[in-house]
Amino acid sequence: MNLEFTEEMVMLQDGLNKFLQNEYNFETRQKLSRDGIGYSESNWQQFADMGLLGVPFEEEYGGFGFGQTGLIVIMEAIGKGLVVEPYLASIILGGQLIQQAGSEEQKQALLPALIGGELKLAFAYAEQQSRYNLADVACTAEKQGEQYVLNGHKSVVFNAETADKIIVSARTSGNTISEQGVSLFIIDKAANGLTARHYETVDGLRASDLSFEAVTAEAVLGTIDEAFAVIQTVIDSATAAICAEGVGVINQLREKTVEYLKTRKQFGQPLGSFQILQHRSVDMFMAEEQMRSLAYLAAIHATSDDKAECVKSVSAAKIYLGDTRSIVAEQAAQLHGGIGVTDELDVAHYVKRLTMLNALFGDRDFQMQRFCQVS
Incomplete structure (x- = not known):
């Protein structure tokens, strides 16, 4: 097995390691975790300025195009520093869903803002009964006119408290555990009918349980019924x-x-x-x-x-x-x-x-x- 890191990847990792060593000691991390939103907006913008938020995304949207290999070097450093900023939730989950399923118009509108630190995302997919089965989706989305309306619940949604937009998996057809019939929708965090219960997880991060009561989706992400x-x-x-x-x-x-x-x-x-x-x-x-x-x-x-x-x-x-x-x-x-x-x-x-x-x-x-x- 031969996995080679480019010079640019190594430079990004070195820069992140130096930042964590000099400005992100354990006491600082604990204070961030317990106060306010659970992490530092300033640190997040620094991550953007360092180029870290663009690691997995294509160059045409402002990223580096390093893909999964680039994520390895960043995530190992994040593990060493016990970083509480929402890199996993916003970039790896939310951002990659946009890159994989989004239309060209959606990518052009969302990815540059995400890479620049102005936009944060969350991905709501887990449900209380689903355990780890990604096809077990009881939250529904029904088409009403030209829009889709969501009803249901999602559990343990990381970064929902500070996300600007939430990507939600919902069932549009099929039975509750069918892979066919799962779709993705983009929801604005301020949407009517969306309520949240926020809490701290055992490792000091923040998560939320979300309830959707006749929540109108802002947009469909990808093809209806084909998101699994x-x-x-x-x-x-x-x-x-x-x-x-x-x-x-x-x-x-x-x-x-x-x-x-x-x-x-x-x-x-x-x-x-x-x-x-x-x-x-x-x-x-x-x-x-x-x-x-x-x-x-x-x-x-x-x-x-x-x-x-x-x-x-x-x-x-x-x-x-x-x-x-x-x-x-x-x-x-x-x-x-x-x-x-x-x-x-x-x-x-x-x-x-x-x-x-x-x-x-x-x-x-x-x-x-x-x-x-x-x-």
């Missing part, structure tokens, strides 16, 4: 991206644990001098390297036309991401002792983020079933 394939493609891309984020999280858990073992003394000597703890450190290092390899493989195949290869690569990476909870996260918390699970220590928040990443877009059991179905 696009949704699955974007979710696979996002799954590969969060596996790369997981690499960054794992890297920091390992590095911080090794440093703690070097400085914390017991029985008059550093904990790191005990061979059994050295073995655990090696296990964490091996897990990081294996996760990195699987994340890179997932990036290569995430948008492949060979759907079986895509599913196997993406699901394999996500399965192992679930395994790292015990190999890395639990070890890191245990080796730090009681302080390893306190809010005051960043290690606990890396553990929480890794736990959330395991649940996003299908947990280990779901991905194992998906992998077996195509193997």
Whole structure:
């Protein structure tokens, strides 16, 4: 497997890493997470100015055209920094739906504003009963005259609180779990009949549960009844991206644990001098390297036309991401002792983020079933 990063990709990652090291320490991150909207508008604009928001999009819309490979380098840095800004929700999910399903007019109108930081998006697809089945859509959209009217509920919508527009999956035909009959609509956040309950997730991000009562869609995104394939493609891309984020999280858990073992003394000597703890450190290092390899493989195949290869690569990476909870996260918390699970220590928040990443877009059991179905 050979995944090469261009000089421009490396420069973007280096720039982001320097920004996070100099201006985004743990205390700053915690303050942003707990106050106001849950992240910094100023940081978001800086991301736009650095070119980060344009990484996956075509050059004709103001992006770099780096695709999935570019997302890998950005998301690994985001994982290291525990970034709370909505890159996943707005760029990887919302933005890629526009790029994949939008008309040329919609792309020209929305993508430059998204890349410039003026527009933020959210994607509402999950429902309380659907678990991880993207075809299980009970929210409906009925055509009334020239417009579509939505009714139903969506759960755990990231960035809905600050999004300017929300992309919603809704059923326009077929039964509740049919892949055929799922469509995408763009909704203005201020639309009449749209209500939201906002809350903080376990890892310090913000999500919302949305209710639609006779909400008129601003526009149809893509072809009516034919949105499932696009949704699955974007979710696979996002799954590969969060596996790369997981690499960054794992890297920091390992590095911080090794440093703690070097400085914390017991029985008059550093904990790191005990061979059994050295073995655990090696296990964490091996897990990081294996996760990195699987994340890179997932990036290569995430948008492949060979759907079986895509599913196997993406699901394999996500399965192992679930395994790292015990190999890395639990070890890191245990080796730090009681302080390893306190809010005051960043290690606990890396553990929480890794736990959330395991649940996003299908947990280990779901991905194992998906992998077996195509193997």
